[in-house]
Amino acid sequence: MKDYDIIQHITGKSLFIDDVNVPDGTLYAKVFYSKCAHGKILSLDLSEACSIKGVIKIFTYKDIPGINQIGGIVRDECLLAENEVHFIGMPVALIIAESKFIASEASKKIVIKYEELPVITDPREAFAKGQLSIPPRIFESGNVNNVWDKCDVIESGTCESGGQEHLYLETQGAVSYPLEGGSIKVISSTQGPSAVQKVVSEVLGISKNKVEVEVTRLGGGFGGKEDQASPWAALCALAAFLLNKPVKLILSRHDDMVMTGKRNPYSSDFKIGLNSEGMILAYEVTFFQNSGASADLSPAILDRSLFHCTNSYYIPNVKAIGYCCRTNLAPNTAFRGFGGPQGKFVIECAVYKAALKINIPPDIIQKKNLIKENDHFHYGQKAVNVMSGKSWDKAEMDFGLQKEIKKIRQFNSVNSLYKKGYAYMPICFGIAFTNTRMNQANALVNVYTDGSVGFSTAAVEMGQGVNAKIREVISRVFSISHDKIKNEPTNTTRSANTSPTAASSGADMNCNAVLTACNNILERLLNSAADDLGLINSEGLIIKDEKVFLNNKDTGLTWGIIVENANSKRISLCDYAHYATPDLFFDRVTNKGNPFRYHVYGTAFIEVTVDCLRGIYRIDSVKAVHDFGHSLNPVIDLGQAEGALMQGLGWMTIEEIIHDKKGRLLTDLLSTYKVPDLHFTPAEVIIKFLNEPNPVGIFNSKAIGEPPLMYGIGAYFAIMNAVREFNPDASPEFSAPFTPEKVLLKLYENTFAKDLHSPALSISDNKSN
Amino acid sequence: MNQNITFLLNNSAVTAVLNPAAVTLDFLRSCKLTGAKEGCKEGDCGACTVICGTMENDKVIYRTVNSCLVPVMNIHGSHIVTIEGLNLNNSQLSPVQSAFLSEGAAQCGFCTPGFIVSLTAFFLSSGNLKNNNILDFIDGNVCRCTGHSSIIRAAVNIKKEIGNAPDEFEKRLLYLINKNIIPEYFLTVKEKLTELYVDPTDNNNSDMPDYYVGGGTDLFVQKPDEMLSSDLSFIFKRNTADNVFEDDGYCCLRSSSTVTDILESALLKNIFPGITDFSELFGSTPIRNNATVGGNINNASPIGDMTAFFLALDSDVILTSDKSERAVSLKDYFVSYKKTVRSRGEIIKFIRFKIPKKNFFINFEKVSKRTYLDIASVNTAIYIEYENERISKINISAGGVFETPKFLSLASEFLTGKKINAEVIKEAVRIADAEISPISDARGSESYKRLLLSRLIYTHFIKLFPELIDIKETV
Numbered sequence A: 001m002k003d004y005d006i007i008q009h010i011t012g013k014s015l016f017i018d019d020v021n022v023p024d025g026t027l028y029a030k031v032f033y034s035k036c037a038h039g040k041i042l043s044l045d046l047s048e049a050c051s052i053k054g055v056i057k058i059f060t061y062k063d064i065p066g067i068n069q070i071g072g073i074v075r076d077e078c079l080l081a082e083n084e085v086h087f088i089g090m091p092v093a094l095i096i097a098e099s100k101f102i103a104s105e106a107s108k109k110i111v112i113k114y115e116e117l118p119v120i121t122d123p124r125e126a127f128a129k130g131q132l133s134i135p136p137r138i139f140e141s142g143n144v145n146n147v148w149d150k151c152d153v154i155e156s157g158t159c160e161s162g163g164q165e166h167l168y169l170e171t172q173g174a175v176s177y178p179l180e181g182g183s184i185k186v187i188s189s190t191q192g193p194s195a196v197q198k199v200v201s202e203v204l205g206i207s208k209n210k211v212e213v214e215v216t217r218l219g220g221g222f223g224g225k226e227d228q229a230s231p232w233a234a235l236c237a238l239a240a241f242l243l244n245k246p247v248k249l250i251l252s253r254h255d256d257m258v259m260t261g262k263r264n265p266y267s268s269d270f271k272i273g274l275n276s277e278g279m280i281l282a283y284e285v286t287f288f289q290n291s292g293a294s295a296d297l298s299p300a301i302l303d304r305s306l307f308h309c310t311n312s313y314y315i316p317n318v319k320a321i322g323y324c325c326r327t328n329l330a331p332n333t334a335f336r337g338f339g340g341p342q343g344k345f346v347i348e349c350a351v352y353k354a355a356l357k358i359n360i361p362p363d364i365i366q367k368k369n370l371i372k373e374n375d376h377f378h379y380g381q382k383a384v385n386v387m388s389g390k391s392w393d394k395a396e397m398d399f400g401l402q403k404e405i406k407k408i409r410q411f412n413s414v415n416s417l418y419k420k421g422y423a424y425m426p427i428c429f430g431i432a433f434t435n436t437r438m439n440q441a442n443a444l445v446n447v448y449t450d451g452s453v454g455f456s457t458a459a460v461e462m463g464q465g466v467n468a469k470i471r472e473v474i475s476r477v478f479s480i481s482h483d484k485i486k487n488e489p490t491n492t493t494r495s496a497n498t499s500p501t502a503a504s505s506g507a508d509m510n511c512n513a514v515l516t517a518c519n520n521i522l523e524r525l526l527n528s529a530a531d532d533l534g535l536i537n538s539e540g541l542i543i544k545d546e547k548v549f550l551n552n553k554d555t556g557l558t559w560g561i562i563v564e565n566a567n568s569k570r571i572s573l574c575d576y577a578h579y580a581t582p583d584l585f586f587d588r589v590t591n592k593g594n595p596f597r598y599h600v601y602g603t604a605f606i607e608v609t610v611d612c613l614r615g616i617y618r619i620d621s622v623k624a625v626h627d628f629g630h631s632l633n634p635v636i637d638l639g640q641a642e643g644a645l646m647q648g649l650g651w652m653t654i655e656e657i658i659h660d661k662k663g664r665l666l667t668d669l670l671s672t673y674k675v676p677d678l679h680f681t682p683a684e685v686i687i688k689f690l691n692e693p694n695p696v697g698i699f700n701s702k703a704i705g706e707p708p709l710m711y712g713i714g715a716y717f718a719i720m721n722a723v724r725e726f727n728p729d730a731s732p733e734f735s736a737p738f739t740p741e742k743v744l745l746k747l748y749e750n751t752f753a754k755d756l757h758s759p760a761l762s763i764s765d766n767k768s769n
Numbered sequence B: 001m002n003q004n005i006t007f008l009l010n011n012s013a014v015t016a017v018l019n020p021a022a023v024t025l026d027f028l029r030s031c032k033l034t035g036a037k038e039g040c041k042e043g044d045c046g047a048c049t050v051i052c053g054t055m056e057n058d059k060v061i062y063r064t065v066n067s068c069l070v071p072v073m074n075i076h077g078s079h080i081v082t083i084e085g086l087n088l089n090n091s092q093l094s095p096v097q098s099a100f101l102s103e104g105a106a107q108c109g110f111c112t113p114g115f116i117v118s119l120t121a122f123f124l125s126s127g128n129l130k131n132n133n134i135l136d137f138i139d140g141n142v143c144r145c146t147g148h149s150s151i152i153r154a155a156v157n158i159k160k161e162i163g164n165a166p167d168e169f170e171k172r173l174l175y176l177i178n179k180n181i182i183p184e185y186f187l188t189v190k191e192k193l194t195e196l197y198v199d200p201t202d203n204n205n206s207d208m209p210d211y212y213v214g215g216g217t218d219l220f221v222q223k224p225d226e227m228l229s230s231d232l233s234f235i236f237k238r239n240t241a242d243n244v245f246e247d248d249g250y251c252c253l254r255s256s257s258t259v260t261d262i263l264e265s266a267l268l269k270n271i272f273p274g275i276t277d278f279s280e281l282f283g284s285t286p287i288r289n290n291a292t293v294g295g296n297i298n299n300a301s302p303i304g305d306m307t308a309f310f311l312a313l314d315s316d317v318i319l320t321s322d323k324s325e326r327a328v329s330l331k332d333y334f335v336s337y338k339k340t341v342r343s344r345g346e347i348i349k350f351i352r353f354k355i356p357k358k359n360f361f362i363n364f365e366k367v368s369k370r371t372y373l374d375i376a377s378v379n380t381a382i383y384i385e386y387e388n389e390r391i392s393k394i395n396i397s398a399g400g401v402f403e404t405p406k407f408l409s410l411a412s413e414f415l416t417g418k419k420i421n422a423e424v425i426k427e428a429v430r431i432a433d434a435e436i437s438p439i440s441d442a443r444g445s446e447s448y449k450r451l452l453l454s455r456l457i458y459t460h461f462i463k464l465f466p467e468l469i470d471i472k473e474t475v
């Protein structure tokens, strides 16, 4: 299948935001940001910077014609700092110059003075000081307090999971230019065009219909451009609007890493109780979520941690508490999995620790407690079409895992320099925005008189192949070839009031809206064809491979003819349809309901080798059985699964975000923040399709974007197992990522390293040395 | 300041008046060749990769470079190939492109042109393609979307499909054109390059520059803006064949020797067969193609890998200026953090070390957060002469544990004349630990770096003398 987008990519012709043709006279913007994590601005002197030749203007919050407020869920975030700064990287001023270079030189000449205020980087400290962005959230089912007595084994502990830089390969950016009549156009690299439209309209103080936002494609998003593309679009639009000139703002990698938020780090407490058979009876968890300096999407992310705090397990008594803790870091935000991974990591730690206590492999507990058909999740939803056991059993069988485990044991018994470890990782992930209102989409499908088709939806293409999936839907409904179908850029004038492309639901919702629109058109076309053929109705008429058949007999009519005929009879060839995901409800007081359309399941087996001399490791293999439903496009879905998996592995291993006590990000470049590269990719990655139909999915398919990321969590425990093979005295500590540093310190814990690694870092500027 | 820069850009000769320190990526994108992307501007992502062809011994040698770090002066007279220059005329896809299509190896597409360019460079590489690892050619390209699995499948497939290309350059070109890997104009490149021949000495170099520019892989990461207004002297010479040579019992490396030159040097491989493994821990293929030994040493970073290696070989640095030439032991070259004994106007001409004769052992260890394309948390090299079951001579160096690259003189001294056993090494490790003063930074805490160096010293001995020391004796 020839996919339009991919052909553009491999020939280098795809236009990303920094590639789009800009009009002559376009000005360049650079954001001047705070270097102080918490403080009062005492003075801001722009005079020297303004006097540089080629500097057009420097804007501050005072220049904003509308409101200086961009907070989505909580109204707590300024576009440009007013009198206080709350994190290093907070935008303070916007420099507009004739070139990028001049803007960058000017930013070095801005003089700002702060009165420094105390800096909080740790969520538990924020909690202790009452710095919560929203009231605590509590999800409860059964009653944990009644069952602790009945448990044979109780384990408790704490666990940390680190932040994660999105590292979309294309940095954030926007281009904006004025349109006539006080309107403005913004081309943005955003997952949420409607969100950008809202922010721009509020900042400029103009109505939404005067703000046109367009997105062609993103060079990666991963959640990082769901809410956090808006500030750059708004700043760019602000300058274009006030100067009446085209303006371009592209963040450098360093500025992007410093100014934008990351996956929320979590610090958590857990307590788990089991009976002597290994059944989990009770689980209590408290999440201290590091939201950064403003709420951004953190409250919604926290909710998903609470939803997914039991991972794939059925636990009758659950109490989960979430605190959204405000700190002086860049506002943390959506990242593939959206709180799900953070929630799941904690229960896996709890299970691991309980297994150590009982002295059985964790997989015995994992398998025993997998959720089954008609069990209820702790938020009240009944589990249906459950694939947890099926995927586990298929993984065991197809991959011969018991044999693999024997081989690992054998290896460890004869090797002293290298040790192997393994872990199982089951997943279960709910599909839908947990904010019910957001589960709606719309689509415009235009059939042109020559039989070609164009479609517009709110789905933003960022490599996840959503447009290819939509083309698949159109091609199936009309039975025409893919190359007749073209997507239009996502544009708010065609797709209004839409949700961001996120929560793995972009394909589901937009395909469904497209499906309705196509069915409406098809109905009209077939009625018109019936009329052409002199039939009383269209019964028995179908289109197959662009030909029209009546009860399987070729009528001689073709797609091209019926389209042309319908138009000549003044029958509409276009349709606009709306889709609202059915059967969703959730009561945010009791925290019970049916928040998800369905769940995605799967099981992975991860094998690692640790080099016990050097403390480095390799992920040797990941084998998974994943619940894709009936895939709409196996090549795309496999790619999504492999990519998500690797991000999950990275999050658990080498991707380490480090801040110093003053709130400065030390890993602010690609030379210090390492993502998985080619060599890191396990030699063996096998992802098998479970291939069970999803009755509520489009053509029986399932969403794919986020769930496979969580297989990566298994790497943590596989490494821990390998380390403990070498050093059985190593205490099980849970602090992800499990970097080579932590591995070496664990390997030699109680031998050489007396003091454990403390994250308190003092550092001279070590930019790539 | 501005200068005429002439080069062959895909199929056409280009002459432009440019600041010689402008980087190639910016120039390409200003020409609306936007296939090369800016993902990081520090050599770490590969989205900007282009192929650079230079005439060497009557052949065009093609290598990938990170265009974000290459000053245009360094491409003067070269052939630069971008993704646009790889697309076939008839909008047919090349087999590399087709493999990406069928494996779905492009998702968002931002990294994709870089990968296609790097993989195509594999087919243009010298030697027998069968023996070259195609995956090495994409070790400098990072993809955040695919997790690389589909890219690896695509790469392995095309190598299988096209693998039998002839070695000889002209025949190879014809073969590749025939297979649609490259467009036809490649046949005319040699002629065109000869036509636009530029005199390498014609570079307006200053005698007392603010900076000598080697491959630029440090300078253009650390101070790209400053480069634009500095007085520069461009000294990079891509000349693989003679960069590493033997002279009077010494192995000499011209300052322009790149890591690639080292990898390809038969002389060095002969002395130290393990050098390939060590060199592959350095940067990525395109970085290795530009990173010079002179730059590595003079950058004086505490974690320079080549520096650590040549320290253990007890090398000398040969410095020249208008007036004089002097040899400085590498051990004495570093004064304090990023300060060296070199004075302004002095240039590193070459470095040299005595070619060891027999009973010697060399090892290099480097640990970083990510094993490849990462800067070391700690590195260390060792050179041992071992006779009559005793260490007769030993040099141990270490990086990342001191304000300069560190020669562990006390530990080395202690070990001289000793037998190798766990007790002795343990004492050496203790001495080494007292010689260093690592700081906590993004590459690790102080306590980690101390532990790591101690483990790496054990590693040297366990690797070189497995029968004399066992890991169990070291914990």
Ligand SMILES: Cc1cc2nc3c(=O)[nH]c(=O)nc-3n(C[C@H](O)[C@H](O)[C@H](O)COP(=O)(O)OP(=O)(O)OC[C@H]3O[C@@H](n4cnc5c(N)ncnc54)[C@H](O)[C@@H]3O)c2cc1C
Binding pocket: B042, B043, B044, B211, B212, B213, B214, B215, B216, B217, B218, B219, B220, B221, B235, B255, B256, B281, B282, B283, B284, B287, B290, B291, B292, B293, B294, B295, B296, B297, B298, B299, B303, B304, B305, B306, B346, B347, B348, B349, B373, B374, B375, B376
């Ligand atoms: C992505 C990336 C990965 C890297 N990985 C590694 C790695 O794994 N290990 C490692 O050690 N380094 C690494 N580096 C750093 C760098 O590549 C090396 O230090 C390299 O050897 C520098 O050589 P160069 O010619 O590019 O230096 P340049 O940037 O040209 O010069 C560096 C310094 O040396 C001076 N200089 C250069 N030549 C001379 C000369 N002949 N005489 C006097 N002064 C001179 C320059 O003025 C400058 O001060 C990496 C860099 C990047 C960007």
Ligand code: FES
Binding pocket: B037, B038, B039, B040, B041, B042, B043, B044, B045, B046, B047, B048, B049, B066, B067, B068, B069
């Ligand atoms: S832009 Fe990342 S390597 Fe050049």
Ligand code: FES
Binding pocket: A169, A219, A220, A463, B105, B106, B107, B108, B109, B110, B111, B112, B142, B143, B144, B145, B146
């Ligand atoms: S396809 Fe998106 S970074 Fe590679």
